[in-house]
Amino acid sequence: MSDERPVVQQRGLWFEEFELNTVYRHAPGRTVSEADNILFSTLTMNPQALHLDEAWSSGQPFGARLVNSLFTLSTMVGLSVAQLTQGTIVANLGFRDVRFPRPVFHGDTLYCETIVVEKRESRSRPAEGVVTFEHTATNQHGEVVAVAIRATMMHLRPRDTA
Numbered sequence: 001m002s003d004e005r006p007v008v009q010q011r012g013l014w015f016e017e018f019e020l021n022t023v024y025r026h027a028p029g030r031t032v033s034e035a036d037n038i039l040f041s042t043l044t045m046n047p048q049a050l051h052l053d054e055a056w057s058s059g060q061p062f063g064a065r066l067v068n069s070l071f072t073l074s075t076m077v078g079l080s081v082a083q084l085t086q087g088t089i090v091a092n093l094g095f096r097d098v099r100f101p102r103p104v105f106h107g108d109t110l111y112c113e114t115i116v117v118e119k120r121e122s123r124s125r126p127a128e129g130v131v132t133f134e135h136t137a138t139n140q141h142g143e144v145v146a147v148a149i150r151a152t153m154m155h156l157r158p159r160d161t162a
Contacts, residue, residue, distance in 0.1 A: 012081070012088035014157035015129035018116045026079040029111040029140075032067050032104060040071040067104035072146045076137040079112035090128055090153035098148040102139070109140040117149070121156070128153050 041051040049056045050066050057065040073095075104110065118132035131154045137146040 010082060010086060012083065012085040013154075014088055015119065015121070015131060015154045016157050018084075018119055018131050018154070020116050020119060022116055024080070024083055024114045024116075026083050026112045026114065029109045030075055030079060031109040032071070032075070032106060034065075034106045037065065037067045037071060037106060040074075041068045044068075044070065046070075062103055062105075064105055067106065067108070069100045069104075069146070072100065072104050072110065072137065073098060073148060075110050076112050076135050076146050076148065077150065079110065079137075080114050080133070080135060084114060084133070085152065085154070088155050090125075090155060093130065093151040093153055096149045096151075098146075100146050102143050102145045104139065104145050108145075110137050110145065111139075112137045122153065125153070127156050129156055130154070 037051055041048065046068060048068075050060065051068050052065070054065055057063075113136055115134045115136075116131060117134050119129060121129045130151060132149060132151045135146075135148050135150060136144060139145050
């Protein structure tokens with residue numbers, strides 16, 4: 001490859017690029033399959049019949065198996081990575097106020113948007129800052145299925161980049 005061509009590399013945002021109260025809509029969405037739910041549940045050693053046993057779950061209040069809520073949380077955060085944190089995050093610092101107001105079923109499509117609710121430069125790590133996100137996932141009907149507040153440690157823009 002020629003070094004003369006411009007290069008565009010996908011990345012998340014540097015700390016300085018995050019704007020408070022800005023809504024970031026992430027695309028594409030992610031349709032959840034039965035295989036996703038079974039694989040995630042078994043990989044994480046969660047034998048909950050509500051995720052794995054259709055006959056039993058059909059007699060429960062929702063009438064069908066539910067998608068593992070931790071899969072929903074993971075997918076919600078994952079949908080934001082390419083736009084917000086790919087290659088620019090140092091670490092997740094924690095999650096709070098996680099809730100699942102509606103269940104997710106096999107065949108539902110998850111969509112996510114994120115609002116930056118707080119940001120500050122780190123007092124102990126001068127090349128990094130703390131950014132707090134509020135992630136919200138909706139299904140294909142626009143119903144909120146998950147919400148979480150996530151604190152992250154993000155890199156400040158390196159001095160050698162424009």
